[in-house]
Amino acid sequence: MNRFTARHILGISTLSPDEITFILDTAESLKDILERPIKKVPPLRGKTVVHLFFEPSTRTRLSFELAAKRLSADTVSISAKASSVVKGETLIDTARNIEAMKPDVIVIRHPYSGTPHLLTKYVNSSVINAGDGTNEHPSQALLDVFTVREHLGHIENLKVVILGDIFHSRVAHSDIQAFTKMGAEVVVSGPATMLPSRQSEVLGAKVVLKMEEALEDADVIIVLRIQKERQGQSLIPSVREYATFFGLSPDKVKLAKSGALIMHPGPINRGVEMAPEVADGPYSVILDQVTNGVAIRMALLSLLLTKAES
Amino acid sequence: MNRFTARHILGISTLSPDEITFILDTAESLKDILERPIKKVPPLRGKTVVHLFFEPSTRTRLSFELAAKRLSADTVSISAKASSVVKGETLIDTARNIEAMKPDVIVIRHPYSGTPHLLTKYVNSSVINAGDGTNEHPSQALLDVFTVREHLGHIENLKVVILGDIFHSRVAHSDIQAFTKMGAEVVVSGPATMLPSRQSEVLGAKVVLKMEEALEDADVIIVLRIQKERQGQSLIPSVREYATFFGLSPDKVKLAKSGALIMHPGPINRGVEMAPEVADGPYSVILDQVTNGVAIRMALLSLLLTKAES
């Protein structure tokens, strides 16, 4: 009995709390496989997953690829440079051509928000959004919620603080929705230039300009990566000033609850948005996030593909 | 009983009509696999296919890779940039080194005509030409013939028109030979600078300068891609003029037989060599070509490798 009926994973915005819980529970049972000497099971044998990445990515692509392989699916990867896009083909033509080769799932990352949604109108395969512009990165949010649930036992009534460039971060946008839907209180903070202007709330999260105030009594601190490559330097005076005023130092961590979880979607700019002692400290669950990412992606592939067959 | 005796697939020029028919029949039986929920069969388990691509390619490489994986072969891909070629090694040394690692098939694409043929003198593996310079692209022609046979039931006595840069197109060169060998009448047309100069015939196809005349009573229209990246702009005054005078518009399609098949090897420059309404129209079989490409490549790999064992 598969009570998961979604055909695509486009964002947290289209998932219900029940669906999120079902994904987390599935990931939990699949995570055991990652601890075995033989980390491979047969459910997706004969299925094909296409990774269509229009932005460079190591860890997300690798995580999806390993997830697919551990479920015995075949994988092929297409990166923007190698793709026909350089030959002037439209995205829709690229997608329809890939579709015509009969893959089962297309995992797409694209610099423009909404691309995965557009894709679903033109292809029959299931589509998983692996990050679209500044919109959403749902598998990241699911692994974040999974990691918190694993460590703290529940999500309801937790205070989750997200620090950094909230405005441009698809991770923030997905995280806010995922934690809020699961009953947490989400507070966001960062430089004023990186927050929604003149709003006290974003997607249900409270905007708090003062980082010290935001951190108060936090159960979970999610620090976003400074995306130097995406936004140019004009939003912050300098990396050094960002580190001084907005970097998560051991002192600032003390403002949160004792034992508050420290999270980061990676890759970390050590000494910029997070001090090394915090990243490597006893309450950091950053590497657990990476491990759990494979489990979450196994769950997503497995739920979409076993559904497709029934 | 495998009556297919070729060791390599270098071009349509070296295949007999019987061999072509045998390949098409094999592809037809393999195509069923692509419609199943589990698109994988075991005949090539333990075989290794090396894709050696000296030109960028998404769709051909992807098509070969999926074909190999669906027959359970292992695949490895080498692209020109990553290869030792940058270190000054000769092509023959590269090939002999790959050969020494005991692959079963080498699928090669190379900007110089004749490279796959040269390779066969130095390696024991089977070689498949995935496009060599302006010479041939046999798997493309086979999937084109397959697609026409699937839709119209036969090839004999059909009028097949190929439009575009006939002179520089390996697709045209292979298509002309394949359709001619199977009994079709082939007519080619395009700008005078893109046709064999002062010849009324090329490889058995009739050269007709006037596009309107060429299209008359056509059963099949194959539109070639304007290869901006290959030939520079000097052969045509401008892309816009090409579109106006040589692009396949709905009006021009009316000159052909009603229901004439519209084909394109992809990727399409929409609005240049073909109008979007034609590409997406009811008689376009462009995406069928893509699907059939996987089936044809499964047939080629399967015929070469099951033969090798006997």
Place this chain on the structure above:
Amino acid sequence: MNRFTARHILGISTLSPDEITFILDTAESLKDILERPIKKVPPLRGKTVVHLFFEPSTRTRLSFELAAKRLSADTVSISAKASSVVKGETLIDTARNIEAMKPDVIVIRHPYSGTPHLLTKYVNSSVINAGDGTNEHPSQALLDVFTVREHLGHIENLKVVILGDIFHSRVAHSDIQAFTKMGAEVVVSGPATMLPSRQSEVLGAKVVLKMEEALEDADVIIVLRIQKERQGQSLIPSVREYATFFGLSPDKVKLAKSGALIMHPGPINRGVEMAPEVADGPYSVILDQVTNGVAIRMALLSLLLTKAES
């Protein structure tokens, strides 16, 4: 009974003669698989090998990848450009993130000496050094010893001459140690700028400035590649002069024992460090080295991974 206890393969320096012999014997039994029509066996099914290459490489990466696939392991490849390194992440963070995805072996090539050793302090996976800076390239040395043993029956008391840029060559550094440990006499020669300055010995090999003297009575001649891309041109006056004075010509081969084996780690600069007639001559075992490379890497993966389970 697996008497191989090493957890990593970092260099020849940390392997005992017994361990080397055990690796060679294992490779010998695995080499048979490469001669079969079905070149695949199941021992590493469900295991994952990550290839983490911070330097371009075709043949070494391909060799490891084929070795892993023929033992039924899953493989993923990460190259420096695609990796998070471009986003400013440290090597250790990259490694710990990969580790968190639970691979079984990390095969690493890196331009800095000592990187694989550093890695072992931060990850639990087995690490194989596929070349680190100018330090070591152990799998190359093992396949060289294997190839000599296969052709001459033993290593003890052979005279092995290594020609070229001894100072900067990780292949030379590993070869010297491997052949010396197995009882051979190793002599190195090359331009004075490419030899350890004012030393008569390097890692147990005798330094002989005069190439003619070095070659006398040699059983094995290993010619190193001129690494134009690594060292700039300042060490040699010109490629032409290198070819004239230090290139291995047929005449120079005559100074060695009749039937002396000719070896090269590839890719060859034909006509520079080795004359084509020598590379293609009757005593060249250069392509055997390539074939044996797959067998040696199968042995390494298999020994590390079947050990890990016990």
